[in-house]
Amino acid sequence: MSSGRAWHDRHLGYLFVLPATLMLVGVLVFPAFITLKLSVTPEGGSGWHFTLAHYQNAFRDPVLLQTFKNTFAFVAWSLVGHFTVGLGLALALNQALPGQTFFRLVALIPWTIPDVVAGIIFRWILNPIFGCLNPLIKIVIPSFPAEFQWLSSPTLAFPAVIFANVWRGYPLVMVMLLAGLMAIPRELYEAAAVDGAGRLKRFLHVTLPGLSTIILIALALDMVWEFRRFALVLAMTGGGPGTLTEVLSTLVYKTYFQFFTFEYASAMAILMSAVLFVLSLPYIVLVGREQ
């Protein structure tokens, strides 16, 4: 009787998590295993013959190397933008102002728009003929060229994509920072004020230290997500002009689905995952420490 109860106690939990475990194995572990296997399978090969040739080719591939550089630049600038805009808006929306809830909701709108839709919206906004940005700028600066080319410009295409990505992605950082700001005890600000600290000093010595963990977690998470950003870039520029805005996810997509070189694309994807894992280490460490 007691051994039956012990069996129940030990195994009932496993039974409950079994469906979720099976689902995770099906949608995460199995595809990851297949990708790993494909990455070491000779091109067009099958079965259990393995090669490291795709990895050797990847390390010698100038296009892949350039795309890694593009991706790091894309991630770095996106993070700077997300943090700057996110923190600024979080500070503003943390003030007790009329319509606070309304403005908080409005600020979240970009986050509700799917990547691909955001990409298409910006492509049309920046379109030199039918877009609305050029006429708006022309109202302010009459000498501005009416048919200015943003996405066709070798120097402006990349910043334009980053700008769109900053607009699309700042709400996540903003929401996290806003939650952090709301958790900072008001007494700390009052005590600092009593000690004669001005706005800047309160920000530097109360707000920032109070947010430091949240900032690190938000940026670590954002970094991982931006590294995988795909649909926005594809919809806006397709990687062009030439390959100037090509990022890793679009290159892997192209290699897999357009060149039909599944094996090489899988090797690229594995390398990308390895880099992502390294990038996500700060987040893992921080979360582990918090727990």
Place this chain on the structure above:
Amino acid sequence: MRHKRTLWTGLAIAAISVTFLAFTVAPAGAQVKIRFQTWHWGEKPWVNALEAFQQEFNKANPDIEVVRDESRYADKETVYTTQSQAKAAADIAHFQHRPIPLFAERGYLMDLTPFIEKEGGQKFLAQWDQHALEVCRYKGKIYCLPDFVNPMTLLYNTVHYKEAGLDPTKPPATWDQFLDYAKKLTRAGRYGLGLIGARQEGLFMRFNPFFWGAGAEYLTPDGKHSALDTPEALEGFRFYVELFTKYKVVPPGVIEQGAQEVRTQMAHEVVSMNIAVPQAPGIIQALNPNMKVLEVMAAAPLPVGKKRVTAAEYGMRVISAYAKNPEAAWKVYKAWYSHDIQLRNFKIAGVLSARLDVRSSPDMANNKFAKVYMSQAPYAKLEPLIPEWPKIGDAIITAVQEAFSGVKTPEQALKDAHMAANRALGVQ
């Protein structure tokens, strides 16, 4: 306590059982569903032809239901590859000529030879455009039937011609004349020509006539090396690029423009000429219902360079190798390719059927646009249908974009594309 544990255990088992049943047991119903996949479900006026077929077939065949399955032009191959890898592709799918050999090689497509043999073999096949049918043959088997054959011609706005002092009955006959016309048509807020620079396969349908017209080829005659390093290749490439960079007869933002964007520019009179497919007048009409397309637009053969040549879009439909009901799929497939449906498709969507008896019908022969397009079919040419083409094509699009945007000179961009093409072909 014990009762509580038993209850929880029972609930857990019941939940798992329900989940299992939900995933494994199909809903009851004897009707066979055939997924009919094309990007045209979302495109006017094509969707009208598709819906008419769907309703008509479903009414006449209560045991089979044709189900709408949407793809997008830009990622139709991606969708199909993913579905095929999961062995869950649409039963019938629509592509252009380019991926047919690649999909056949990967085993995604059903060999239609046994069905064709039952229908009469060669006699059955003789009903279709034989050049287009060749695209369907791969390693001795037939994987598709050609649906439509769309050669490219010059579509132009006759009102703009008159405004520029040009005779609408005398379209440009040579490329030099074409440039001259484009310059005359370009004025404030309007451009002589719409060109494609976006990363999409439609680029080749516009680029190829310039390239081949200059006497260039993509590959050497043995098909083993890139031929992008020839003077003819540079001549054709440079002419295409300089229409934008030097002569400025193309609207700004050419790199962002795909086929639909250019048709939109044509519909809103931003451009006066376009190298277009036969269905373009219908699409332009749908984009701007106020334009009297039949009166305003005219079609003409493309100008002639060193040889008369045009590019073409071949529409193909395939049956998936993973179709669960091949007989039912073939029944739908055959109905789609029947004379009456194909003729109706022309009347609604303006595409030129690959069925010879439809092409010779009075409806098509007397149509203002169709007769010009049909006259160009003998000069239609396709890019090399080799497994390496996607990489070579990508290198060429990259070169076109780099030259358009000024990242590289046309010479350097084409040189780099030549090297990339050779790498794709395995040339050391």
